Amino acid sequence: MKRLTLSFDNGPFPDVTPGVLDVLAERGLPATFFVCGREASQASRRRILERARADGHRIGNHTLSHNIELGATDDRDAPRREIEESQQILGELAGSERLFRPYGAGGVLSPRLLSQQAANLLCDGGYSCVLWNSVPRDWEDPADWPTTALAHLHEQDWTLIVLHDVPTGAMAALPGFLDRVAEQEIEVVAEFPPECVPILEGRVVGPIDHLIAAD
Ligand SMILES: [Zn+2]
Numbered sequence: 001m002k003r004l005t006l007s008f009d010n011g012p013f014p015d016v017t018p019g020v021l022d023v024l025a026e027r028g029l030p031a032t033f034f035v036c037g038r039e040a041s042q043a044s045r046r047r048i049l050e051r052a053r054a055d056g057h058r059i060g061n062h063t064l065s066h067n068i069e070l071g072a073t074d075d076r077d078a079p080r081r082e083i084e085e086s087q088q089i090l091g092e093l094a095g096s097e098r099l100f101r102p103y104g105a106g107g108v109l110s111p112r113l114l115s116q117q118a119a120n121l122l123c124d125g126g127y128s129c130v131l132w133n134s135v136p137r138d139w140e141d142p143a144d145w146p147t148t149a150l151a152h153l154h155e156q157d158w159t160l161i162v163l164h165d166v167p168t169g170a171m172a173a174l175p176g177f178l179d180r181v182a183e184q185e186i187e188v189v190a191e192f193p194p195e196c197v198p199i200l201e202g203r204v205v206g207p208i209d210h211l212i213a214a215d
Pocket residue numbers: 009010062066103104
């Protein structure tokens with residue numbers, strides 16, 4: 001049976017995320033929300049994330065600022081801020097897990113994602129680095145991204161999809177997408193495909209050199 005893991009990045013937004021949570025709750029589906037520390041520090045957004053936690057979803061760290069590619073900056077303090085400071089802001093929202101998803105413009109898996117310093121910090125801090133194997137670019141194609149996503153599901157046994165609970169209108173297509181997933185008897189699971197987690201709880205367990213900038 002094929003599997004699908006849902007993840008939603010760059011939220012939460014008051015006009016979008018509660019609707020996504022409603023859709024997931026109606027269907028009893030789990031997801032992980034990767035959020036930026038800067039946003040998670042705002043009380044109105046934090047309440048939405050508290051609901052996500054209470055609904056049984058996981059909350060991951062998607063950097064503090066969402067504008068520094070750790071493999072493409074000379075700022076030696078960037079890993080501490082973008083990873084650790086953000087994790088501190090998430091605090092209890094993250095539970096006992098330390099799930100980190102790097103910021104990469106456009107979702108491209110490349111050496112721009114991490115520096116060696118950032119990778120070391122993830123290992124020392126006991127983080128899991130959670131990547132993806134499907135980016136249907138819902139922000140560019142808000143109406144028809146499910147077609148792209150379903151093609152990815154067709155090609156792979158276990159898809160970890162990156163969607164965005166942000167105000168592009170794309171989440172209006174989420175129920176229809178999940179209907180198609182259910183019709184095809186694809187199991188929606190909370191766990192991540194191992195191939196998408198090259199660092200697991202601080203240990204390098206998969207190929208990662210292609211994601212780390214040369215010093
Ligand atoms: Zn992002």
